[in-house]
Amino acid sequence: MQRYSIFSLLRNALSYHEGWERAWRAPELKPAYDVVIIGAGGHGLACAYYLARDHGITNVAVLERGWLGGGNTGRNTTTIRSNYLRDESIKFFDASVQLYEELSRELNINIMFSQRSQVDVIQTWPKLRDLRRRSMASELQGADYRLISTEEVYRRIPILADLQRSRLPVIGGAVQERAGVARHDAIAWGYARQADAAGVEIHQNTEVTGIARSPRGEVTGVETNRGAVRAGKVAIVVAGNTTQVAAMAELRLPIQSYNLQAFVSEPIKPVVHVQVNCPDAGMYVSQSDKGELLAGGAIDQASSFRQTPRYSVLEDAVTALIEMFPIFRRVKLMRQWGGTIEFAYDASPIISKTPVPGLYVSCGWWGGFKAIPIGGRTLAYTVARDEPHPLNAPYSLQRFDRLNFLMEPGTVTNR
């Protein structure tokens, strides 16, 4: 594999960048593998990488119905943070933040991880109580999430509207300084390139249409639009489509799919230096290195596989953006898009083996970009050893057998 560095960049500049090696191969689909991973998003590709790195399992195929990274991994707003509520979740997501800190070096690709901090702007007392509780939970786990004063909010976000005489004035804030953003494509490409170099095969335009099982019920492989593929272990990592793919093995999961959208503006001079989250207004925004404002709002209220924006929801998010930042009034939006995310019944993810022997699942991701490194690593562990890693043991499917919920209230813009 060609290493990426300043020198390879200079060397390739001399040949007008026409000599770069392909980042991953496009091999023939074989009839059998040890492990098949359905879905080449961040989680599926990271799982493939850690199967090879940590467990020496390289006879692996990642099957992707579209193009690599074209699902939610390529559609998200890349907030990476660990200010969750439950002890198990804070530990899990904090481990992910730590892996992100090392990831550029580990994958030899610049993921542009920018730990610029996230500031929550609080405008209601219930939200203040909620985030105070979260900050206390974080403190117990050693994660750096804490409340700040209104003055401190304005010091960190000078262009925030003066709302002190409005219906919902700013009454405080919260900050996680290690929170940040990263380049979404680089995560998918980085894991794909390293997994490929370790021997994993990535097959795009390969849609799984069925899951094959023995008379005793064990998984024996998958059906695809390009023919049958045998495998003793199959992992479902398909973001919003888990219900449909799990149904191929008669597995019913407590999952519901929703449409989440985001939008990006034309580039402007740097004006917001942190990620701003306004849970009471229902909007969050950060500014990319190129200068674009990247913002999102709430999910569509009813379950959905639409994967495109809806005007009424976009309008709500834009209204909130202008209310919090009147200075953006005349900024033009360039693009908006949607993605299908999922919520499990208790809003915590599921990374688990299933009642079907040989079948594994990673799903229930509504904010799963931040979890890609640790999610991939713990899923790989679970697939390789047929038992959970201590960090994903709380996210097993069996928790529902006794209705032992791991309630994780509140997404970024929860309303």
Next chain:
Amino acid sequence: MHLVPCPWCGERHESEFAYAGEKKSPRPLDAGSLADDVWIDYVIGRANPRGVTREKWWHVRGCGLMFSIERDTRSHEFVAGSAEAPR
């Protein structure tokens, strides 16, 4: 789809309504005697279909009626004439 057809008020803006989840079969009266997996599936199981599904919608900022209606999860379009109000 920005309009929801309320059986009482007719088509009203979506922001007046709250989605109240998939329409499930009626709650079993004898929950205590059900097998665990049947009860658990009743409580947390979801069909989550990609396509037409029957759901509950609540006209909370309008007449207050809770009704069921069919909607396509791919397009968000309501199926005309499918609304059923409780009698």
